[in-house]
Amino acid sequence: MDQILGQVLRNAVWERLDMLSDLANRADAPSLVSVARSELPRLTEGWRAMLRAHEPDVRGDCPTCSTRWHRCKAPCSVWQVAHEHLVAGGLAPQEAPRGRGRKRSPLPAQATHQTAADTQGRHALIPQAPAAAR
Incomplete structure (x- = not known):
């Protein structure tokens, strides 16, 4: 039951x-101002x-x-994502350290979510099987 909730x-x-992304991309200027005042x-x-x-404790752990x-040292991933999106968001994506072989996406969680939503229906309660398995 907790999983469903x-x-x-x-x-x-x-x-x-x-919905907020759609508004930001499609709304006219007066609507954007109204949304910004209520949602920001x-x-x-x-x-x-x-x-x-996620503020660090006295030992510097989240x-x-x-x-x-397992102790997680600050800054944890939540603070790192906050900085990436709120402070450094205008910067170009950076190359991953050598040996990993791929570039970092500027919006990793959003990109993953959108891909799944585009191919499997937006917010299904039951996970869909991968397209290859169908």
Whole structure:
């Protein structure tokens, strides 16, 4: 039951983000101003709440990402993504360190989400089988 509720919650968040992206790409100027005034404060407060949960403790560990057996040093991936998207977002994507053989995507999570949504239906509660398996 928790998995279904979690999936419903995730779907609602993805759908809200999709709606805001669509508005940003298609709305006229007066609509954009209205959306910006109502949504930017909510989005910035959401980022602040999430980042507060990932503030390093006195040992320099992220209390949210750390477990009893594995300590996650700050900055954790949440802070790294926040910096990438909120501060360094205008910078060109950088080449991955040698040996990895691929470039970093400027929006890794979004790109993965959009690809799955485009090929399998947007926010399915039941994961679809890969196209090759059908």
